[in-house]
Amino acid sequence: MSTSAQGPESDEQLTPVRWGVLGASNFALTVSLPAMKRGPLTQLAALASRDIGKATAAARSLGIPRAYGSYDELLDDPEIDAIYNPLPNHLHVKWTARAARAGKHVLCEKPIALSAxxxxxxxxxxxxxxxxxxxAFMIRNHPQWQQARDWVRRGKIGELVSVQAAFSYYNRDAANIRNKxxxxxxxxxxxxxxxVNTSRFLFGREPVRAMALVDHDPEFGTDRLTSGLLDYGGAHLTFTCSTQAVPYQRVNAFGTKGRIEIEIPFNAPGDQPCKxxxxxxxxxxxxxxxxxSFPAVDQYHLQSxxxxxxxxxxxxxxxxxxxAVGNMRVIxxxxxxxxxxxxxxISPATGAGGRPLRSVR
Structure with missing residues (x-):
């Protein structure tokens, strides 16, 4: 369910949330944090890095008032309400758990973990x-995706029977974290x-089984080309993703009476309309x-x-x-x-002790 609908208080009556940031990744500094900084409810209050010099420089570049030389120092700050975690993937669970146990709400970059x-x-x-x-699947906050899901729910394309997705870029840099x-x-x-995430978003239910074909990079060991098929019980997702192909992305949703095509589904630009x-x-x-055509919006701003x-x-x-757990079970x-x-x-998601989780959409 979306949080776009406001409660009894308007945004103007709400106290801004004081955010702390774990790490100083290039993605955070150039994409997500500048967008977050523009939100009236989102106040970037502190940033931490294991290198105090790097933390200070990053904080200064974004006008963030406090910098810390360790993640624990940030989590110990009593004035921080929420943590944004864009650390490398293998650190997501550890530092998200520590942040929550330190009394902070946490928005963690995808993937939330490396296993369900x-x-x-x-x-x-x-x-x-x-x-x-x-x-942090920011795409779910973009109006183009909310409109697409609304069309599906209202039967504008009849019954949704297939989603087709492609997403690729070319990166052979051995030092890049995506190749480690x-x-x-x-x-x-x-x-x-x-x-995976957007097909679940559109279908409004979980797939029951999965099949994949993977080609691995001989040097990095990572999957450089993955194609997958999800069975939603009489409906399908087919997709291809690659870290070593021409940059491209597109989504088509096919129904019994119509089709929805999203031109730039994932990296929707914040400075121009989307079609x-x-x-x-x-x-x-x-x-x-x-x-x-949807007016230009920044989906990272909407998300925070x-x-x-x-x-x-x-x-x-x-x-x-x-x-998020549902996505990891599919992966x-x-x-x-x-x-x-x-x-x-793909078995139903459960918590500790085998407790079933609520329906995930």
């Missing part, structure tokens, strides 16, 4: 601490996760498609504002920890299938 088992541990941390934990297997690099963790096509299929050359609003006004968050099954060469079942 580790992600499920965070469900119990949330239950234990009472703090919100969510995975030990810390969670590779195509499926980095970008294939978007196809979505709604097509009744009456012509094969797509001349029957109606173009819907929605999370801050949920902290101050209550209510659910988009892509909660339970939803686990895809990796198992790549090894076994068979369909792999």
């Amino acid at each position: 088992e580790d992600a499920e541990a965070l469900v119990d941390v949330q239950r234990e601490t009472g703090k919100l934990i969510a995975e 297997k030990a810390v969670g690099g590779g195509a499926l963790y980095d970008i294939g996760c978007y196809a 979505v096509w709604l097509d009744d299929g009456s012509t094969l050359n797509c001349s029957s498609a109606k173009v819907i 504002e929605a999370f801050s609003r949920a902290i101050r006004a209550g209510g659910p968050v988009e892509n909660s920890i339970e939803v 686990d099954a895809l990796f198992r299938s790549a090894e076994s060469g068979r369909w792999e079942k």
Whole structure:
């Protein structure tokens, strides 16, 4: 469920949430943090790095008032309400759990973990601490995706029967973290996760089995090309993702009476409109498609504002920890299938002690 609907208080009546940032990654400094900084409910108050010089320089560049030379110092700051965790993938669970146990709400970059088992541990941390934990799939906050899901729910394309997704870029830099297997690099963790997440978002239910074909980089050991198939019970997701192919991304959602095509589904630009096509299929050359243009918005800004609003006004968050667990269970099954060469079942998500998790969408 989206947090876009406000509670009884307007944003102007809510106290801004004071955020602390773990690390000073290039992505955070150039993409997500500048967007977060523009939100009236999101106040960037502190940044931590294991290198105090790096932390100080990063904080100064963004006008963040406090810098710390260790992550623990940031978590010990009593004035911090929430933590943004864009650390390398293998550190997500450890520092998200420590932040929540330090009394902070946590928005963690995707993937939330490197296995469903580790992600499920965070469900119990949330239950234990009472703090919100969510995975940062910013796309769910973008109006183009909310419109697409609304069309599906209202039957604008009939019954949704297939989602087709492609996402790729070219990166052969051995020093790049996306090419380091030990810390969670590779195509499926980095970008294939978007196809899994958005298909679950559109179908509104969980897939039951998965199949994948993977090609590994001989030097890095990471999956450089992964294609997958998810069975939603009479409906399918097919996708291809690659870290060594021409930069491209597109999503098509096919129904019994129409089609939705999202031009830039994942890296939606914050400085220009986005286009979505709604097509009744009456012509094969797509001349029957109606173009819907969405005004420029920054989905990272929308994401942090929605999370801050949920902290101050209550209510659910988009892509909660339970939803994140569901994504990891699918990713686990895809990796198992790549090894076994068979369909792999996706079992229902459970917490500690085998407790079933609520429906994840």
